[in-house]
Amino acid sequence: MKRRLLLLSLTALLTINVFAHAGHKHVAGTIAAFSATEIVVKTDAGNTTVPLSASTRYYHGSGTSHEAKPEELRSGMRVVVHPGANGRAAEVHIP
Amino acid sequence: MRKAIAGVLLILVLIGMFMAVRTLRYGFSAHDEPTAIEAVAARSMRHLAVPSDLRGMKNPVALTPEVLAEARAHFADHCANCHGNDGRGKTEMGAHLYPRATDLARSETQSLSDGELFATIENGVRLSGMPGFGNGTASSGYASWTLVHFIRHLPQITPDELKEMESLNPVSPAERKEEQDEELFLQGDETTTAAPLPHGSAHH
Numbered sequence: 001m002k003r004r005l006l007l008l009s010l011t012a013l014l015t016i017n018v019f020a021h022a023g024h025k026h027v028a029g030t031i032a033a034f035s036a037t038e039i040v041v042k043t044d045a046g047n048t049t050v051p052l053s054a055s056t057r058y059y060h061g062s063g064t065s066h067e068a069k070p071e072e073l074r075s076g077m078r079v080v081v082h083p084g085a086n087g088r089a090a091e092v093h094i095p
Numbered sequence: 096m097r098k099a100i101a102g103v104l105l106i107l108v109l110i111g112m113f114m115a116v117r118t119l120r121y122g123f124s125a126h127d128e129p130t131a132i133e134a135v136a137a138r139s140m141r142h143l144a145v146p147s148d149l150r151g152m153k154n155p156v157a158l159t160p161e162v163l164a165e166a167r168a169h170f171a172d173h174c175a176n177c178h179g180n181d182g183r184g185k186t187e188m189g190a191h192l193y194p195r196a197t198d199l200a201r202s203e204t205q206s207l208s209d210g211e212l213f214a215t216i217e218n219g220v221r222l223s224g225m226p227g228f229g230n231g232t233a234s235s236g237y238a239s240w241t242l243v244h245f246i247r248h249l250p251q252i253t254p255d256e257l258k259e260m261e262s263l264n265p266v267s268p269a270e271r272k273e274e275q276d277e278e279l280f281l282q283g284d285e286t287t288t289a290a291p292l293p294h295g296s297a298h299h
Binding site: 026028055057061062063064065066078079080082084085086090091093094095 | 260
């Protein structure tokens with residue numbers, strides 16, 4: 001019984017860690033699809049969908065000094081998405 | 096008259112109870128936008144927090160290109176993490192603070208007096224993410240006054256200045272390499288060695 005409780009506690013802790021970490025992973029790949037509300041990034045691991053929001057910022061290059069516009073997104077374009085703590089895209093970087 | 100007062104009190108008690116129940120049930124989060132009441136209260140507190148002798152004070156440090164360059168570097172190193180190099184507050188940190196990091200370039204901020212900006216930098220703002228950077232020394236005061244000049248300059252900041260500031264932002268060696276790898280990836284480089292970026296994947 002004690003062992004089960006220990007395993008359950010460990011599983012819960014690991015699950016929390018994965019969720020906490022996932023919010024900060026950068027997603028790099030090519031744009032598979034996009035809309036006003038989300039962007040689908042094609043990666044080797046499959047497609048990853050990241051929600052967009054009104055506060056999502058768009059940039060040319062990896063820095064933040066050259067702003068881009070959402071209208072500049074194109075399917076097949078290389079992209080790096082920085083999700084924010086809420087899981088929505090904080091920054092979208094395109095060439 | 097008594098009935099009217101009792102009615103108002105009853106409404107206030109009911110609103111208080113509703114808010115208490117709502118908070119107990121749903122909690123609260125920094126992701127929410129501050130309510131209008133909180134925004135007004137925060138602005139009032141910030142106003143009251145400024146010593147009266149500073150409110151109308153003009154910047155005593157003369158504005159020169161050297162002073163502006165010094166302040167720009169200082170801002171990039173100490174302030175941009177929350178406010179961003181452009182002062183707009185659209186950074187991962189600033190956009191998730193409660194209240195959000197102030198947009199320093201907008202007219203509401205620019206309309207504050209030099210002294211009010213100085214006091215905010217020196218003393219910080221209670222119940223917000225703004226630390227008090229001053230330590231009461233002349234050098235601290237000088238640095239804060241130069242930052243006031245830079246804040247005034249923010250609405251006219253140029254892309255070249257922003258580019259220069261990027262190189263001055265505090266980043267760890269790992270972050271710097273990550274940004275370089277992302278740049279190479281975005282430019283179509285297939286030989287970027289930092290796995291797993293070249294072929295598209297997720298990394299921290």
